[in-house]
Amino acid sequence: MSLKRLQELSGVTADGTFGPNTFRATSKFLGLTLHARAVHFFAQCGHESGNFKFYTENLNYSSKALRSVFGKYFPTTELAEEYARKPEAIANRVYANRMGNGDEASGDGWKFRGRGAIQLTGSNNYNQFSKHIGDDSIISNPEIVSTDHSFTSAQFFFEKNNLWSICDRGLDEDTIKQLTKRINGGYNGLEDRIKLTNKYSQYSL
Secondary structure, eight states: OOHHHHHHHHTSOOSSOOOHHHHHHHHHHHTOOSHHHHHHHHHHHHHHTTTTTOOBOOOOOOHHHHHHHSTTTOOSHHHHHHHTTOHHHHHHHHTTTSTTOOOGGGTHHHHTOOBTTTTBOSHHHHHHHHHHHTOTHHHHOTTHHHHTOHHHHHHHHHHHTTHHHHHTTOSSHHHHHHHHHHHHSSOTTHHHHHHHHHHHTTSOO
16 A cells, blocks of 8 residues: 555545645544654655665665675675675565574565565464454465554554554654664664654644
8 A cells, every 4th residue: 555545544645645635534544642642654665665665675786785784694705795686585585484483495584574564574463463463364475564564564563563562652852763673673774864853743643
């Protein structure tokens, strides 16, 4: 579900631009009734999706980027060069044997790569989300997470990881950092997440 589709369902102009009217309408449509929760939700989703433009993880990394982002899995330049610009192979290596995925040869890393507004990743998360919304087709056709369930999968991620309780602490930078760490595993893109949170905090429900 793109932002335009969410706007259509929410009854506002589907122009793909996230402003005060979209914030108010989509928050209501998704059942986000608390201001801080809505602000944090859309700020984090906005960052993770490249300002609501990308709903499938981009794994087209150069060898240098692989060493920088996934150094644990590419400890040598030679290995990184072997995988560089091969998104499927990269996903299968980086996400192998974790998050419920099989080994590298299983192809689970690519099948269950990041999708949706918050980049749902891994077989365990996909299976749990499938059960959460009662749609078994997600496992056989995980691509629908990026097309039909972008924002509902993000809501599921917030609920599953008890992120709403962090949102309720306020809109200060410490809270943003805590959320970012839980979502990202680190502080990647923290400056942009803070910027978006401060921007959306000016919007009212």
